[in-house]
Amino acid sequence: MTELLRATGLRFGYRGRALARPVDFALRAGEVLVVLGPNGSGKSTLFRTLAGAVPPIEGEVRWSVRPLGAMSPRELAGELAWVPQQPATAFDLDVHRYVMLGRLGRLPLGAGPGAEDRQAVDRALARMGLERFRDRPLSRMSGGERQLAAIARALAQQARTLILDEPAGSLDFGNQGRVLDMLSALAAEGLGIVYSTHDPNHALRCGTQALLYLPAGELAFGTVGDMVRADRLSDAYGVKIEAARTADGRTVYTLAGPQPAAGERLSA
Numbered sequence: 001m002t003e004l005l006r007a008t009g010l011r012f013g014y015r016g017r018a019l020a021r022p023v024d025f026a027l028r029a030g031e032v033l034v035v036l037g038p039n040g041s042g043k044s045t046l047f048r049t050l051a052g053a054v055p056p057i058e059g060e061v062r063w064s065v066r067p068l069g070a071m072s073p074r075e076l077a078g079e080l081a082w083v084p085q086q087p088a089t090a091f092d093l094d095v096h097r098y099v100m101l102g103r104l105g106r107l108p109l110g111a112g113p114g115a116e117d118r119q120a121v122d123r124a125l126a127r128m129g130l131e132r133f134r135d136r137p138l139s140r141m142s143g144g145e146r147q148l149a150a151i152a153r154a155l156a157q158q159a160r161t162l163i164l165d166e167p168a169g170s171l172d173f174g175n176q177g178r179v180l181d182m183l184s185a186l187a188a189e190g191l192g193i194v195y196s197t198h199d200p201n202h203a204l205r206c207g208t209q210a211l212l213y214l215p216a217g218e219l220a221f222g223t224v225g226d227m228v229r230a231d232r233l234s235d236a237y238g239v240k241i242e243a244a245r246t247a248d249g250r251t252v253y254t255l256a257g258p259q260p261a262a263g264e265r266l267s268a
């Protein structure tokens with residue numbers, strides 16, 4: 001399988017202070033890498049580092065074998081499309097213009113969008129079920145609808161990898177399932193997917209690899225089967241987490257009760 005992303009000895013954070021110990025990981029076409037960790041552990045910062053918005057403290061990021069630092073913004077736009085946690089624009093665009101922003105990074109300097117770009121926008125709106133919101137200003141959309149529009153914008157970009165920061169964070173139960181299944185379908189079409197979530201069950205539903213922030217600055221990488229386990233999750237979040245089985249044999253994780261008070265860690 002084609003390698004899309006590789007991080008080697010990567011340390012990242014702000015003003016020289018790393019949020020985790022050095023980590024190595026890779027993503028190939030067709031894989032879904034899920035990033036799990038407590039609030040403030042560094043999931044968004046990792047994404048910003050992979051996208052080149054925050055320079056690494058140490059180590060290297062490569063997209064399709066090329067070092068991130070040597071890539072032009074247009075080359076990078078062909079590699080990754082980033083869906084931030086809280087999509088925002090300086091102007092109140094209507095939805096199809098907002099989704100068109102996903103095309104801009106791919107256009108030659110000074111060129112305007114053409115028929116191919118408009119088709120890409122229409123396809124992305126259809127895939128997200130947003131056709132009826134086409135001419136609606138973002139300011140008149142709910143948080144969840146805006147999140148779907150941000151995913152449509154990333155799809156319109158037609159990059160090889162999608163990075164999504166908590167894509168299901170504002171979505172209702174039905175849309176959570178739809179978006180996760182769509183991410184699986186996009187991976188099956190050959191894209192690479194990287195996304196963060198606070199729900200380990202989402203990682204089980206749609207994940208092949210996982211990065212898990214553990215206490216003492218360890219960032220562990222492995223298969224979802226190895227990383228998303230009750231013992232490791234309990235360790236990561238400092239609460240007792242139990243595995244249960246559904247009638248059709250799937251594993252689901254739930255919080256066990258009662259839990260330690262906030263700030264107390266489990267003694268394991």
Ligand SMILES: Nc1ncnc2c1ncn2[C@@H]1O[C@H](COP(=O)(O)OP(=O)(O)OP(=O)(O)O)[C@@H](O)[C@H]1O
Nearest residue numbers: 014015019037038039040041042043044045046085
């Ligand atoms: N621009 C910044 N400069 C300095 N520190 C920052 C900056 N942005 C975030 N931080 C800090 O870096 C740490 C990691 O933040 P980050 O947003 O990456 O966490 P996260 O895992 O995505 O959190 P959450 O699950 O709450 O969204 C936090 O302690 C945060 O306060």
